[in-house]
Amino acid sequence: MGAERKIMKGIGLRLALTTAAFALAATTQGYGAARRTGGGALEAKLEYCKTCHGLGAEGYRGYYVMPRLAGQPSGYIVNQLRAFQEKRRVNPIMSNVAHGIPPGMIGALAASLQSMNSPPFGGAPNASIALGREIFATGLPDANIPACSACHGPDAKGQNAIPRLAGQVYWYTIKALSNWSQERGLGKTKDLSAIMGPTAHNLTPTQKSAIAAYVSTLR
Amino acid sequence: MQRARRDQRTGSGLVAALLLLIAGAASAQDALPVRNCTWCHGSSAQGFMFAPRLAGQRTAYIERELASFAAHARDNPLSQKYMWGAVARLDPATAQGLAVYFSSLAPEAAADGQSGLAATGKAIYDNGVAVDNVAACIACHGPNGEGVRDIPRLGGLSYVYLKRRLEQWNQGYHQSAKPMPLVAKSLSANEVEALASYLSFVQFVDVGR
Incomplete structure (x- = not known):
């Protein structure tokens, strides 16, 4: 547990540095209405999750399948985002996404997703x-x-x-x-x-x- | 030919679709009102001027878009001007026959984007830009822009068309096409240029309809 925490700390620092560098680069572009740092950043990030995971976070079936996040225990979401960051769980898209979330936002993001209660995505065969x-x-x-x-x-x-x-x-x-x-x-x-x-x-x-x-x- | 026209007028598109299945795509132009589409979309449906390529597009996507023109949900100015009228008297069976026919044609890449932006476009397409909340297009549209089910094939569509669609979502048109209005809102003008350029060069990968 102690070792894990030390690893987490190292990753957190590296994350903070890259995030800061990216944030600097982002401000020179502007334009996209969904890009918000500061006020509204959490809402913008939530909307970003819903782009792929369904507008009610109920999940979505694109070329790849995006899982339901609505109602998911926040402890699970936090652990999985960290798993993507630490490469305990490998997925190229989610690795990028997880590294793009400011470390201080992960808890609030997970709490928001846990509070959602959308109906299931559906589509499964009934027979089994x-x-x-x-x-x-x-x-x-x-x-x-x-x-x-x-x-x-x-x-x-x-x-x-x-x-x-x-x-x-x-x-x-x-x-x-x-x-x-x-x-x-x-x-x-x-x-x-x-x-x-x-x-x-x-x-x-x-x-x-x-x-x-x-x-x-x-x- | 006369007889085929009368068939369409009486709305027996199902017969047309069956004929298509039995006789193959070669006779489709006799059984279906294909020419009504190819006047604008090009004689081999590779797209022409404003009209996008239909060749190789997903069957379920073409059907759904035809329905959304009819319901006036796809409401950008060119759709209003051309497509609303074009589909006004199209019955579902004929729409399905047309979708099956056009999806069976091999598409060619328009390759009309700026080649210098293709690498940037591919990076956005494959990875998104997480810090700017730009989603990776690949998640829904597939690694070769091939689309799946009712999610459209984007690979090789024209730069002009792709750019216009992304801009129109930002201008408030066709907001029912979720989640695309959300995606368009996250993109910068430069990213739209790069994505549309990249996709225009993507070659056809046959993964079925």
């Missing part, structure tokens, strides 16, 4: 919802799969650094479960994402799809 509900509530003891509800909560709302699954975009959940160990926990120190490794590995594609379909319908 029943199977998904069953796995979510009871797990698959024979396959060494614990009940999702044990950590994510019976209502799938998550808590602290454990994500909300309720209303998550169907295709995103499938992708997350399918690529878990390639995309998460890539830092030198183990992080919380290690817990999901064996579970994601042991689920079949059909089971992943069923869980994704079920949670995508939850409000």
Whole structure:
């Protein structure tokens, strides 16, 4: 924990320096109405998140799938933004985005997103919802799969650094479960994402799809 | 030909669409009112003057835009002047037939932007400009500007058209095309120049419709 904090401090300083340099460069351009430093900066950044993650932060399916952020525990959002900054989680677009957020804004941004309650993005096939509900509530003891509800909560709302699954975009959940160990926990120190490794590995594609379909319908 | 015209008048676009599926794209011009489109969009639908390229555009995107002209949601001046009238009597089945036909044509890159800005444009397209809240276009439009489902193909569209669309969102037109008004608002004039230039040079990558 102490080591992690020291790393965080180093990154924070580097971030502050690059952010300051960028801010200087930005003021020489002007024009874009969405570019605000100082007053309105938080609102402008929130709007920026919603450009890709849906205007209600309910998630969006573009060429790539953008996850739902609305109602996500702020602890999870803060941890993931840091994971992108520290390359514990690798995604070229989100790495840029995470480095472009002033360090002091991350907490407020996460709190704003947590307070949102948009309806689910939708679009999942209905057929496998029943199977998904069953796995979510009871797990698959024979396959060494614990009940999702044990950590994510019976209502799938998550808590602290454990994500909300309720209303998550169907295709995103499938992708997350399918690529878990390639995309998460890539830092030198183990992080919380290690817990999901064996579970994601042991689920079949059909089971992943069923869980994704079920949670995508939850409000 | 006479018979084909009568078919359109009676609104049997479904027959036209079926014919297209059976006989392939070669006979589409006999079954569909393709010429009504190609007068402006160019005889091989590669775009001409103000009219954008339709060749290779996403089927679902063309259908949705035709509907948005009909609903007057796409309301920039040129749309009002030309497209509102053009689609006023277009039935959904014919619209679908046209969308399938034009999306099946191989597109050519307009390559009319400033080549010196292409590298800057590609950097914005791929990465966005996070500190300025400029989103990465690649997230929705794909690594080769190929688009997907009802998200349009941008690769190889003309610089003139791409620049005008981004400017018009900033001028308050077509605000229903979310999230594009938000994106346009974040871009500087120089970034619009660079993006439109870059995309005009992007070559066709066939990833299906």
